[in-house]
Amino acid sequence: MPPWLAICGTAGVLLLVSGGCSLPAEERHERPLDAASEKEAHAVHSERLRRVMQSLDELARERLPQSLDVGAMREARLREVGRVAREIAARAGSIPAAAGAAEPEMFRDLVARTEDFQQRALALAASAEAGDARAAREKARALEDACTGCHEQFRPAHRSR
């Protein structure tokens, strides 16, 4: 293949998509959240974290040239995991009020679960920021357990209202 053809073709594709590159990832993914409710923001951050973790897993399995330094790409994803996890932790405090738990006992339980959730999110952020993908996966699983436990406990009641 003539190199000029491949280089021009790839440059063209990248130029076409460079609109998405004109803003940092944070702004591209988080700007729509400015006007979102806490519930929406929580859902979007969770989905974003799930996707980035999935992308990290895919990268670990990917069959790429041995010459390619996959470590640099992994670190970029881990930075994003750390950033989103910190965002989740920062907004965790608003979950009990946003969930609208009516009974005091249920509210106290929700607050306790939220604090645990927040700590797990911060632990994930710390592992990701340290560049430790293996620990980040473990912490992400722990965070997911907290998500599942809370949603199983409170979502059915929330939905029934």
Place this chain on the structure above:
Amino acid sequence: MRLGPSRAPLLVALLTAAGLGMPQYAHAAERSTLVGDPSGWRTRTADAGLSVQLFANLFPSWKLRGGATDEGGELGHSASYDLLVHADLGELAGMRGTTLLLHVKGQYDRNVNRDVGAISDPIDDADFDEPIYVDQLWAQQSFLGGRLRLRAGFLEQQTVFDRNAYANSEDLQFLGTFLDNGLVPLPNGLGIALIAAPTPWLELALGVVDGDNRPGRLGFDTAFDDVDSLTVHAEATFRASLRGPNGELPGNYRLGVYRDGRERVRFGTTQTRRGAWGAYLSFDQLVLREASAGGSPEGLGVFARAGRADPDTSAVEWLWSLGVSYLGLLPGRAQDTLALGLYQAIASDRFRAAHDPAFDRETGFELYYALALRPGLVVTPDLQWILDPGPTGAGRNAVIATLRVRLSF
């Protein structure tokens, strides 16, 4: 330039000792390059899903004795560069699960390969002079949360099949062809690959690529002319995750079969044929993880390969290789790698009968120590000893010393 064979181990030892005397940079700088991260450009583009990497590899070598030519020393040299652009279009443009890879490459000279005359080139990637060519250009779409991936375009099948964590790259690991890959034909050309991971411990790959393409060619003239010229691979990879005292010990066990679409001459006849079949095994396993390794794979890994090719058309019918690789063996040298590999290529009886009954098998040993001297600079003293280099019985035991220099920009 002539160097006595007895000086080879001394030369390698001196170079290694000189490198070991230099302080190693901090582990956090592992991903750094010679040019660093000017104005945060590299970090920003990586965060946006775009990775641009440039590498140069220099291979000055000395054939210290033996081989196909006289007993004297021969000096050789080859070089290559790789420009890789990897784009995650999910991050760049919201095209979730789509990635794009462009790999532009150049290489020159044959180094000491002809002087040694072995079936396994002691310096892989010293095949021809081509200042610039496209090695890979493909797009990949993943489905089902990444469990299914479809790749199409101009492929390098070495990227997909017969991989190995410790023996798969002449730029980073062993220099010899038969330690990098086995007998598996891995052409570059237009093709597709389908990779499925139904469970976390199993991955299946199927690839079809034009077997007739030549370097520097687009391949449209050969890819669609004849179904018979297609090279097909099917491979199953079993991922093992053993539990060691210091954490997970990852391993990969591969079993593959292939159909070679290239036109090959049948030994002892003037006939040619396509569609030879072969099979291979390749495994790698981390067996010892260092306590301080954290998330990095510091420790001892082992690998092995075995394969069988069509004895009617391949000079080597059986090939096996094995070895060890230790990342961070010496205190304070967490990013250095010491590795030792061994291969044996056993001749096909039909090739021997048709060409040279004196050629029975070729055996090679390779030892290297990759010194990570500073971010973006790895210098690797490498020593190879090839016994009975084929494909005739005339080749004499050869010793080759190489000083590989890898620059990352």
